[in-house]
Amino acid sequence: MGYARAVSTRGFSEDELIAAIRKVLSGDAPGVVIGVGDDAAVVEAGAGEQVLTTDMLVEGVHFERSTISPRDLGAKSIIVNISDVAAMAASPRYALVSIALSPEVEAAWVVELYGGMRAACDEYALTLVGGDLSRADAVVISVTVVGEVASGHAVTRAGARDGDLIVVTGTLGAAAGGLALSRTHPSKAAEAFGKPWGRELAEAFARPVARVGEALTLAEAGATAMMDLSDGLAKDLSRLCLESGVGARVELAKVPVAQALLESAGLLGVDPLELAIGGGEDYELLATIDLTDVERARDELDERFGVTLTEVGAIIEEGLVTVDADGNEAPLEPKGWDHFADGT
Numbered sequence: 001m002g003y004a005r006a007v008s009t010r011g012f013s014e015d016e017l018i019a020a021i022r023k024v025l026s027g028d029a030p031g032v033v034i035g036v037g038d039d040a041a042v043v044e045a046g047a048g049e050q051v052l053t054t055d056m057l058v059e060g061v062h063f064e065r066s067t068i069s070p071r072d073l074g075a076k077s078i079i080v081n082i083s084d085v086a087a088m089a090a091s092p093r094y095a096l097v098s099i100a101l102s103p104e105v106e107a108a109w110v111v112e113l114y115g116g117m118r119a120a121c122d123e124y125a126l127t128l129v130g131g132d133l134s135r136a137d138a139v140v141i142s143v144t145v146v147g148e149v150a151s152g153h154a155v156t157r158a159g160a161r162d163g164d165l166i167v168v169t170g171t172l173g174a175a176a177g178g179l180a181l182s183r184t185h186p187s188k189a190a191e192a193f194g195k196p197w198g199r200e201l202a203e204a205f206a207r208p209v210a211r212v213g214e215a216l217t218l219a220e221a222g223a224t225a226m227m228d229l230s231d232g233l234a235k236d237l238s239r240l241c242l243e244s245g246v247g248a249r250v251e252l253a254k255v256p257v258a259q260a261l262l263e264s265a266g267l268l269g270v271d272p273l274e275l276a277i278g279g280g281e282d283y284e285l286l287a288t289i290d291l292t293d294v295e296r297a298r299d300e301l302d303e304r305f306g307v308t309l310t311e312v313g314a315i316i317e318e319g320l321v322t323v324d325a326d327g328n329e330a331p332l333e334p335k336g337w338d339h340f341a342d343g344t
C-alpha cells in the first residue's frame, strides 16, 4: 500500500503528485486506527459481518477519457462499488484505490479524479484509507470497498422463490441513453444538451446514484433476493434467477422506462424499451419480494427516499420470458452490457 511507486506525470514531480493525492484522501474517521501513510491501514472490525467488493475500470473498455470528466469518473468508480455493497443490504465503510496512469495523463487530471473520489466518499460516509499508483499503457482504476452488515442479514441473489414479485427501484435506461448521447454526432449532442432530457441522460451516465438506504429498506421489508443493475435488467435478472434456481416472467409494459430516454428516442434513434432492458449502468436495485410485503416496501421507499418501486413481473418455476401488452410471450434474451463485446 502507499504511493511509493508513483509515476512521474506531466507537469508534476512524483513527490508533488503524491502530496496532491494525499490531500484529497480522508484523514481521521470513525473506525480508522491507522489511515494513509503506513504500510497498511488498520481499521476496527464492526460488530456484524464484513462485506467486500472490488471493481476495475479500464480505459478503452469501461470508459473513454474523452466522454467523461475526471471528477465524474472518480466519483463513479467509488459509487459503483458502493452500489455492490448496498445490494447486499450492507453499509459501506472503507475504500482502497489503485490507479495505473498512462504517460499522456496530465497531473491535473489525476488530482481531479481523486477529487471526485473524495466527494463520493464524503457523500456516502465512506473512508478512503489507502491505495497504490503505478504506470500502464492505459488508465486503470481499481477500487475495493469494505462494508458491514448485521450477521446473517446480507441479502443475496439466491433467495428468490416461485411466486415472488420482481421489483426495481427508480427508472431504467437513462444511463444507456447518456452513453448513446456521448457517442452521437456532435451536432445532435449539442441539440440534446439544450434540452432538459439531454442533460438528465448525461448526468445519469456520469453520476449514478448508489441506493444504500433504499437497499436496507427493501431488506427490512422482506426482499428475498437482491442485486444492483449494472449490466441491464435482462442480463442481471437472468443471473439472479440462475443463482436462485428459478425462472422469471417480465411484463414489458410495466418496465419503468426513464422519461428522459422516451423523450430522446427520436433524436438519438434508439429504442427506449430495448435500452431500459438491455442497457447497463443504471445502478438501480433489482429485488424479489413476497406479494404480502411489496406494498410496505413501496410505501417506505416513497416516504423515506421519494424513490419509486415498480413491479415488473414475477418469479416462475423455470425459464425466462417476456410478455407484451397484448399477451404475446417471447424468450427474455439475457443480453445486455458486455464489456468484452462492443461496450454497448
Ligand SMILES: [Mg+2]
Residues within 6 Å of the ligand: 083, 084, 087, 227, 228, 229, 230
Ligand atoms: Mg452488482
